[in-house]
Amino acid sequence: MSTLATQPAAAAILVDPNSKIAKKILVLGATSGIAEATCRIWAAEGAQMFLVARNAEKLAAVAADLKLRGASYVGTAVADLDDTDKHAELLTHAVNSLTGMDIAYLAHGILGGQARGEQDFEHAAQIIYTNFLAPVSLLTWLANYCVQRHAGVIAVLSSVAGERGRKSNYIYASSKAGLTAFLSGLRNRIDREGVTVMTIKPGPVNTSMTAHMNIRKADVKKVAATIVKAIDKRVDTLYVPIIFLPIMFIVRHIPERIFKKLNL
Ligand SMILES: NC(=O)c1ccc[n+]([C@@H]2O[C@H](COP(=O)([O-])OP(=O)(O)OC[C@H]3O[C@@H](n4cnc5c(N)ncnc54)[C@H](OP(=O)(O)O)[C@@H]3O)[C@@H](O)[C@H]2O)c1
Structure with missing residues (x-):
């Protein structure tokens, strides 16, 4: 985390995402x-948001746009989310700035290069670090924060890619498969504590x-609108667009003796 730029926070209220x-x-x-x-949809609803991203210039532009669109509060922090040592400090600062947290939305990730990762372990490890290990660190802190309050929604962008490894993207896919499995276990642990863990599985967007x-x-925009509605409904797992629900059912059930010969 390089800088923490914030504005004064609004009064503390923990609210139901549906309210x-x-x-x-x-x-x-x-x-x-x-x-x-x-975030543009949430801004139009007057939400209070704390935004974290690693590119200061892009972040400032997004924050300014969300304020114009109606967000009632926008705090920001510039941070490389691979820097797991700084996560506790960053997240503490974020929730203090917001004076609470109803929804945590994890959206960062990299596609990386499959061909490069096949030759270069460091690149493969980078994909798995950014998409899986760094989120595990964030989710561990966020889950414990929400459990203490018996409230909150933790919504995470995984991917349909994580449902089955294929030759064109199995490094990225395995990072998302790990994330999806982690979220499934986390949900099984903390749903009973009043905390919703939502796995979002987009197809190509x-x-x-x-x-x-x-x-x-x-x-x-359509994908985002579906995500906002699903968060309000506290859905556990979202395939978006919904056509990927039956598609991935079929993909998961293709026998391996056939699947291994396909060019996917
Ligand atoms: N688009 C799709 O088809 C699709 C499908 C399924 C799942 N997803 C997942 O959805 C999420 C969002 O994807 P997107 O399509 O919106 O992609 P995107 O526009 O490329 O956004 C990815 C974001 O992650 C940020 N990021 C990457 N590494 C980071 C790090 N170490 N620290 C901080 N920020 C970091 C990037 O920041 P910079 O701009 O600074 O690089 C960028 O803002 C990802 O997890 C992705 O895997 C996307």
């Missing part, structure tokens, strides 16, 4: 295309992450 009182939302990876689109891919991609 009309301004939600207090912590966004990690706030400059992500999906996160930004989601039109953001900078997929800009180079010549495939059918979902519209990021």
